[in-house]
Amino acid sequence: MAPTPYLLGVQKHLLDQVTDQTDLLVVDLSEAKKETFITSIGDESSILPPKLQAEILEALTTRQKASTVEELNRVVSEAFLYFFVKTVGHYSSYVKFGGAEGPVFEKRSFYKAIESKTTRHFVKKFIETQMFDLFIQEVEHQQQGPQQGIFHKKIVEYQEKKKKKDKAKKH
Structure with a gap:
């Protein structure tokens, strides 16, 4: 019954x-x-694509090794953080600054950029949620510049790993 x-x-x-x-x-x-x-x-069973579902469940299986509440919280938080980095972490490329009305999020271009059809289907639904809408509103109201926080740090780490992986595949 909560809005989020x-x-x-x-x-x-x-x-x-x-x-x-x-x-x-x-x-x-x-x-x-x-x-x-x-x-x-x-x-x-239809919300998350099977591959993403398997990845998040795999990440959560390490919870069995957590020996403290703090460690368990970290494992669960990181599993979901990685999930959101992987699915919507590319959002900043689709926030366009400089227009007369201020920053604008290009929703259609954002989800169309996702290669996997099943992931795109999930993201298309997810970006209609209040949780994502509030996140984008906050981004749009910020001044253009480097983002702060753990989510943005994890996005940068993920993108760097992905670049290294892509570079290794080419060689």
């Missing part, structure tokens, strides 16, 4: 205290091999 989605972690013995809401997707991540949907909405 929340991702929460809850211990199993407290589950009955949070499942009284109807629009919740509840996933049991305690199983090492596979996630288990406890309650679902119905479109879970």
Whole structure:
């Protein structure tokens, strides 16, 4: 019922205290091999492309090795951060500055730049969410210049790794 989605972690013995809401997707991540949907909405299997779904689940499997709450939080945060860097991290190339109305995000060009059709389909839906809209509004209201923060740092790291990988493939 919130205007933006929340991702929460809850211990199993407290589950009955949070499942009284109807629009919740509840996933049991305690199983090492596979996630288990406890309650679902119905479109879970079609939202994320299988490859992206597998990558995020693979990244989350390292949670089994986390020995502290802080380490577990880091593993989960990094898994989702990497997911967003990979899917929408190229956004800054599609914020055009200098127009009379100020910076403008070129939404259509942004998602059309994604090569994978299944990822493009996900991103096309994702950019319509309030979460992404608020993010872009914040970007548009900033002055042109280098971005700050962990998300932007991870984008730069990802792009550098990708360039090295592409360069290695050419040789």
